Amino acid sequence: MNTTDQSTVASISMTGNPLVRNVLAYFSHAQARAVGLVFASDSLLFGSWVAHIPHIKQRLQLSEGELGLVLFAMPAGLLTMNPLTGYLIAKLGQARACFWAAVGLALVMCIPVNAPNVWVLVLGLYMVGLAGALINVAMNTLATDVEKSTGLAIMSSCHGMWSVGGMIGSAVAGAVIALHVAPEIHLPLMGLLVLLITVGVRPVLARIPVQPTTEQASFVMPNLNLLLMILIGLALAMGEGTAFDWSAVYLRETLGASSQIAALGFGAFSLTMTLGRFMGDALIPRLGAQRFLFLGGLIAAAGLFLAVLVPVPGVALLGFALLGAGCSLGAPILYAAALRVPGIPPAAGLATFATFSFIGFLAGPPVIGFVAEAFGLPWGIAFVGFMMLVSAALSKIVKL
Numbered sequence: 001m002n003t004t005d006q007s008t009v010a011s012i013s014m015t016g017n018p019l020v021r022n023v024l025a026y027f028s029h030a031q032a033r034a035v036g037l038v039f040a041s042d043s044l045l046f047g048s049w050v051a052h053i054p055h056i057k058q059r060l061q062l063s064e065g066e067l068g069l070v071l072f073a074m075p076a077g078l079l080t081m082n083p084l085t086g087y088l089i090a091k092l093g094q095a096r097a098c099f100w101a102a103v104g105l106a107l108v109m110c111i112p113v114n115a116p117n118v119w120v121l122v123l124g125l126y127m128v129g130l131a132g133a134l135i136n137v138a139m140n141t142l143a144t145d146v147e148k149s150t151g152l153a154i155m156s157s158c159h160g161m162w163s164v165g166g167m168i169g170s171a172v173a174g175a176v177i178a179l180h181v182a183p184e185i186h187l188p189l190m191g192l193l194v195l196l197i198t199v200g201v202r203p204v205l206a207r208i209p210v211q212p213t214t215e216q217a218s219f220v221m222p223n224l225n226l227l228l229m230i231l232i233g234l235a236l237a238m239g240e241g242t243a244f245d246w247s248a249v250y251l252r253e254t255l256g257a258s259s260q261i262a263a264l265g266f267g268a269f270s271l272t273m274t275l276g277r278f279m280g281d282a283l284i285p286r287l288g289a290q291r292f293l294f295l296g297g298l299i300a301a302a303g304l305f306l307a308v309l310v311p312v313p314g315v316a317l318l319g320f321a322l323l324g325a326g327c328s329l330g331a332p333i334l335y336a337a338a339l340r341v342p343g344i345p346p347a348a349g350l351a352t353f354a355t356f357s358f359i360g361f362l363a364g365p366p367v368i369g370f371v372a373e374a375f376g377l378p379w380g381i382a383f384v385g386f387m388m389l390v391s392a393a394l395s396k397i398v399k400l
Contacts, residue, residue, distance in 0.1 A: 022282040026157040031146050034204035038098055038139045039158050040165030041194045042132070045109045047169025047270065048190045050244045051263040052113055052183040054252050060118055064377060068369015071245060073122040075359050075366075077129020082355045085137045094142045095205040101135035102198040106191040113183040137354050140335055142208055144350070149209040156280030156332035163277055163328070166244075167270030174263035222352055226341045228398040229334050232293060233357035235391035236330035238364030239300050239323055242384045243269035245365035246377070247320050250307070254377050257313040268317045269324035276328025289333045289400045297392025300326025304385035308378045326388065331357070337400045 026032050057067050089097045108131055111124030143158045169190065176186045222230060247265030251257040284292060303322025306315060338353035368380035 022153065023157070023278055025152055026154055026281070029146075029150065029152060029154075030204055031150070031208050032152060032154045032157070034201040035139060035142045035146060035154070035208070036158050036161035037197055037201050038102060038135070038142070038205070039162040040168075041102055041197050042105065042135055042139070043162040043165030043270075044169040045105060045165075045187075045190060045194055046244060047166035047266060048173050048187055049109060049112065050266055051170055051173030051177065051248055052187070053245060054249050054259070054262065055183055056113065056115070056121065057249065060115070060121065062118070063373060064369050064380075065373030066118075066369075067249075068366040068373065070118060070122055071125065071366040071369065073125035074129040074132070077126040077131075078133040078355070078359060079129075080126075081130045081133035082351075085134055086351060088134060089138055089141065094138055094145065094210060095202070095208060097134060098138040098142055098205060099198060099202050101131050101138055103195060105131035105135055106194040106198070110188045110191050113187045133355070137351055140350060140354060142205065144339060145208050145210055153281040153285075155336050156277050156284065156329065159332045159335075160274050160277030160280070163270050163274035163324075167267055167274055170263055170267035170270060174260050174267065177259045177263055223341065223343060225399050226338065226344060226349060226353065228394055229337055229341075229400075230353055230356040232297075232391045232394050232398060233330065233334045233353060234360035234364075235297070235387040235394075236300070236327050236334075237357045237360030238367075238384050238387055239304070239327045240269075241360065241364035242304070242368060242381060243320055243323060246368055246381065250377055250381060251313055251316055255311055255313050255316055257316075261313055261317075264317060265320045268321040271324065272321045273324035273328040276325055277332060280329045280332055284329065284333060289329075289337070290395060290398070292329045293333060293395035293398075293400075294392050296326040296328065296330055297388045297390075297395060298326070301385045301388035301392070302326075304381055304388065308382045308385070311378070330391075333400065 026036070053067075056062075062070065092100065105128065108124060108127040111127065112121050115121035115124055139158070140155075143155050146152065147154055172190070173186065176183075243266050247269065248262040251265045252259060252262035280292075300323050303319040303324075303326060305319075306322065307319030310316075310319075334353060334357070335350065338349040341349045344352075364384065368377070368384065371380035371383050
């Protein structure tokens with residue numbers, strides 16, 4: 001931390017309200033902001049993409065089951081990249097790996113919306129999974145490095161920045177749809193914006209002190225406690241994936257909302273998730289991580305069941321907002337806990353947990369597609385609500 005950042009953080013520490021103090025400390029620190037912008041850029045692209053899934057589904061004439069099968073291309077890319085993440089980060093360094101993964105994601109995200117057929121769509125989504133896997137591990141590792149070198153708690157706020165990116169991406173996508181701008185134009189423009197942000201933060205990322213490590217494992221066989229974290233993370237990630245890939249489709253095709261209103265489903269989810277995550281660094285130490293995981297699972301389940309049981313667009317938007325609130329602190333709590341599992345090297349614990357949670361994020365929506373094909377989309381969403389209840393139950397026995 002440079003002298004300017006030290007003096008600024010010191011003055012902020014005198015602020016009375018802990019919520020305000022944590023948020024101000026985060027945004028006053030250049031390295032924390034830079035890592036947060038990487039999180040935001042990642043989600044900005046995903047938020048922009050998901051709003052156009054109904055358009056792609058209609059243009060390529062895909063059924064729910066076919067769309068679910070196609071969406072499996074992203075998890076396939078992730079599983080391909082995961083064994084290489086430790087090697088690449090060790091070879092390139094966290095900052096360079098993060099930079100090139102962000103550049104790659106910005107470029108390949110333009111492929112799915114321009115796909116002339118299903119095979120190109122599958123290839124594009126597979127490449128998105130490759131880039132997404134690398135940036136996911138690299139940016140969370142950078143956030144941990146900043147925490148260790150500065151003493152600031154920023155993990156929840158960084159995930160809050162991820163939610164900000166998704167919210168902005170969803171809102172811009174809604175405006176773009178209302179203005180009848182083609183997705184084939186919208187996504188390349190968002191990719192260009194992310195490229196500019198990535199180039200801008202690169203020098204700051206390069207100055208983050210790298211914490212010494214003697215191992216570069218990308219995966220480790222989880223013990224019981226890490227396995228419980230993974231199961232909770234899988235369920236919560238499925239909730240996030242539901243908002244990403246199916247909220248717009250559910251609002252548009254099942255509830256008959258307009259395209260503009262349908263795009264707001266992910267926006268409502270991202271808004272409450274953002275608020276929760278920016279408060280998390282102050283609230284988690286005071287009220288307890290386990291309590292937040294339990295209540296979060298119940299709130300997320302309630303939101304999804306509300307969206308299904310009261311099939312009205314306005315009520316469904318409220319349901320997705322509750323889903324965001326319930327899922328908001330799960331990732332920052334579990335990512336941090338994965339670094340502290342006894343008997344497992346921190347980097348290996350983080351990489352293993354990140355892999356499985358990201359699989360839940362990407363593989364959950366295809367599973368919903370298969371359930372929707374057989375029983376209808378409301379049942380697919382209700383299935384994820386049941387998984388939220390399972391996560392709440394498991395949170396009572398996991399050790400954080």
